[in-house]
Amino acid sequence: MTTLKVDSELDCSGMLCPLPVVKTSQAIKTIEVGQVLKMISTDPGAPPDMEAWSRQTGHEILESTEEDGVYIFHFQRTT
Amino acid sequence: MSKTDSDAPKRLALIASKGTLDWAYPPFILATAGAAMGWDVGVFFTFYGLTLLKHDVEAEVSPLGNPAMPMKMPFGPEGFQNINWPIPQAAMSIPGFNNVATGLMKQTFKNKGVAAVSDLRDTAVELGVGLIGCQMTMDVFGFKREDFVDGCEIGGAATFLEYAADADVSLFV
Numbered sequence: 001m002t003t004l005k006v007d008s009e010l011d012c013s014g015m016l017c018p019l020p021v022v023k024t025s026q027a028i029k030t031i032e033v034g035q036v037l038k039m040i041s042t043d044p045g046a047p048p049d050m051e052a053w054s055r056q057t058g059h060e061i062l063e064s065t066e067e068d069g070v071y072i073f074h075f076q077r078t079t
Numbered sequence: 080m081s082k083t084d085s086d087a088p089k090r091l092a093l094i095a096s097k098g099t100l101d102w103a104y105p106p107f108i109l110a111t112a113g114a115a116m117g118w119d120v121g122v123f124f125t126f127y128g129l130t131l132l133k134h135d136v137e138a139e140v141s142p143l144g145n146p147a148m149p150m151k152m153p154f155g156p157e158g159f160q161n162i163n164w165p166i167p168q169a170a171m172s173i174p175g176f177n178n179v180a181t182g183l184m185k186q187t188f189k190n191k192g193v194a195a196v197s198d199l200r201d202t203a204v205e206l207g208v209g210l211i212g213c214q215m216t217m218d219v220f221g222f223k224r225e226d227f228v229d230g231c232e233i234g235g236a237a238t239f240l241e242y243a244a245d246a247d248v249s250l251f252v
Binding site: 014015016017018019021022024025026043049052053056057 | 108
């Protein structure tokens with residue numbers, strides 16, 4: 001489905017607010033600017049929250065998909 | 080403390096004034112979420128909220144006089160767990176009821192993937208959230224600085240207001 005090169009992966013399955021946002025913010029600091037973080041979440045609140053997080057931090061959502069209640073995001077570190 | 084630089088991050092100023100478990104969550108959830116978005120966050124803990132800075136978070140739920148609180152069992156099949164038990168308010172005054180209800184509520188949170196309050200507090204400290212304990216509340220209840228976690232400072236209303244004066248979002252919890 002995705003051909004994006006992933007540099008780091010974070011599984012937030014089973015976690016509810018605010019953990020996906022918090023864990024993502026910590027994980028994005030472990031990769032270099034321009035690199036890609038893949039994040040997996042099962043929280044239905046994750047899409048709006050991760051979009052808000054992206055707007056606030058500037059880290060870009062390259063791709064966002066959902067299948068059977070599993071949300072997969074690809075974030076690119078920008079700063 | 081002042082935000083003079085126009086390029087400075089957004090600032091969130093919270094007051095946490097309540098010490099029951101349900102009221103303990105919002106300030107720590109908002110603080111960690113704000114810090115995760117790169118915001119500058121400060122929380123002023125006053126009155127019963129100050130107990131949230133003690134080494135061990137002993138916050139309990141208080142079902143008595145709180146009829147909107149769902150009463151759930153954190154075990155068994157999903158249909159059973161979803162039942163909202165109609166427990167009479169009078170039964171909630173039985174000694175020990177708060178302990179039992181708190182245990183069940185904490186287990187429900189854990190089952191659903193919600194972090195413990197103490198874990199969120201640790202995360203807040205890691206993310207650089209400023210935790211300010213209220214000196215006046217300490218004096219009133221006889222608390223000492225060593226009763227509280229290392230990651231907090233002590234101040235008063237002026238300390239908080241100076242910080243909040245430059246906040247983009249200010250909330251009283």
